[in-house]
Amino acid sequence: MFNILPQKDSNTGCNCDGGCGSETSADELTEAEFLKSRRGFLEKATTFMLGTASLTLLPASLVLSKEAAGTAGKAATGAGAAAIEQTPLYGFMVDTERCIGAGKCLTACRAENDVPEGFARTWVERYIHLKDGTVQVDTVPETGYADAGLPILDPDTIERSYFVPKLCNQCVDAPCNQVCPTHASITSPEGIELIDPELCIGCSYCVQACPYGIRFINPKTNNADKCDWCYHRITKDEQPACVEACPTGARIFGRLDDPNSEISKRLRKLPTSVLKEHLGTHPKLYYLDLPQEVI
Amino acid sequence: MKFLLDTKHLWILLALLVLGGVAAWEARSWMVPDTYGDLMGRYGPYRAAALEQIAARPSVIIADSVCHECHQDVEEERTDSKHATVRCIHCHGLARKHVAQAQAAAKSPDATIAPAQEWDGDPLTKIDLYITQDRATCLVCHEENVGMPEWFQKINVEEHLDDQGAEEPDSKETCFECHGGHDTAP
Structure with a gap:
């Protein structure tokens, strides 16, 4: 990149020692020459980079301002700070x-x-702990236990029993x-x-x-x-x-x-x-x- | 101009990149479903429209508060009873027709409310209104069974009727000879 920079004479150029920033030499440059100079290149490049950066930030700032407006609107319509709608958990x-x-x-x-039929989103399990140490588990039939035809257990053999939905x-x-x-x-x-x-x-x-x-x-x-x-x-x-x-x-x-x-x-x-x-x-x-x- | 001619291949590359980007964007909008991820991905990796779609389904089970809008007397009767937590739908069915008719009747006096039907099985599967004195309604919950907690009122029908000296032990309406439905005392 430095190869394409124009080589200036020492008395008019700005890429030489101590020559940069002197008003007289900058004024004498035409615009085309200024663009080709190292200083001109850096200035234009910085402007371009800042411009692109601000463009990428633009959508985010738009969304943020929209959200802020929405929250403000809700707060205004609600009775107070506690009335602001919050996503429930x-x-x-x-x-x-x-x-x-x-x-x-x-x-x-x-x-x-x-x-x-034959599937369930929720069910209720019945755990029966027998006195011999075993545990029997079945599910509550929707039609009730009377119609289910399950063997009836002797209450004396049962230690404890309970339902778990x-x-x-x-x-x-x-x-x-x-x-x-x-x-x-x-x-x-x-x-x-x-x-x-x-x-x-x-x-x-x-x-x-x-x-x-x-x-x-x-x-x-x-x-x-x-x-x-x-x-x-x-x-x-x-x-x-x-x-x-x-x-x-x-x-x-x-x-x-x-x-x-x-x-x-x-x-x-x-x-x-x-x-x-x-x-x-x-x-x-x-x-x-x-x-x-x-x- | 010599500078521009030298970089012609760069412009071709740039054009290809832009074209590729446009093509990729088009392909993405064609393959990714609408509202997926929503704006800025605030809703996470899913189709945000599905939430509204699922939430739009109508409710089937009717809350007691809907019934109590008209039947305030029953609400008062039940408040201090042991049946305070038992829901209307358990004994009277889902009653969606009845609620719709009652809501229509509230607006225009010409609309009629159909009478309640007789019990046949579990009322939760039916959409009509039921009024029943069948003891099966009570025994769905109260019939003694293994697994029931100690606090619950368990009934062994034959023993209970013997103890109480019921006059008609085979009658279907035998529970209601002594007990109320809304207020269960005694």
């Missing part, structure tokens, strides 16, 4: 001591989400989300794992990845399907269908970011546990009084 709590195994949540979920844990680090090859698995801003019906190809990687066995392939749509805590209800400030249908209040749903919500109060006061904590999935489904045998 939802949590779920199951009180195993309250569950009576009526199965109302199961029929409600099926009616709400159009889940085909199961549904999506809505993990913070969800393994099912991470394996999706088409980005059809969504973590919504509310922290809910959803499935994009248009992008899902039904490869069932996520079905295998979920350590809780929540996902299944829906034969009606050939897409992966899962419990989404009734996203279509909670975004309308309604409770999920299973919570709405629980006759004993065993299922509690609410906002974790609201310190006055029922679930936040209980989380602060009572000892809770999550399923398969050692896997590091950080579930947002908390269990009260969960016996350690439950997996």
